[in-house]
Amino acid sequence: xxxxxxxxxxxxxxxxxxxxxxxxxxxxxxxxxxxxxxxxxxxxxxxxxxxxxxxxxxxxxxxxxxxxxxxxxxxxxxxxxx
Numbered sequence: 001x002x003x004x005x006x007x008x009x010x011x012x013x014x015x016x017x018x019x020x021x022x023x024x025x026x027x028x029x030x031x032x033x034x035x036x037x038x039x040x041x042x043x044x045x046x047x048x049x050x051x052x053x054x055x056x057x058x059x060x061x062x063x064x065x066x067x068x069x070x071x072x073x074x075x076x077x078x079x080x081x082x
Contacts, residue, residue, distance in 0.1 A: 008046070008049055008050060011042070011046055011049075012043075012046040012050065014042075015039060015042035015043045015045075015046050016039075016043060018035075018039040018042065019036060019039035019040060019042075019043060022035040022036035022039050023036050030070055030073040030074050033066060033069055033070040033073055034066075034067075034070045036066050036070075037063050037066035037067040037069075037070055038063075040059050040060075040062040040063035040066055041059070041060070041063045043055075043059040043062075044056045044057075044059035044060040044062075044063060046059075047059055
């Protein structure tokens, strides 16, 4: 057993931790939803690079969902208050 983490595993750990932080902060501003989408994209890249393509596909789908949600929230935030 080794006592160190390889670069790919470190990237995966960073991606899912980044996603978690952004998910927790999503209610604060649409910006966090956009960052969550980017985290999902990083998670997808990690899945494909690791060889776990089902994880990569699901994270790619979450990227699309989160990006769409960000786009909608962005429009709501820009509407003038009457």
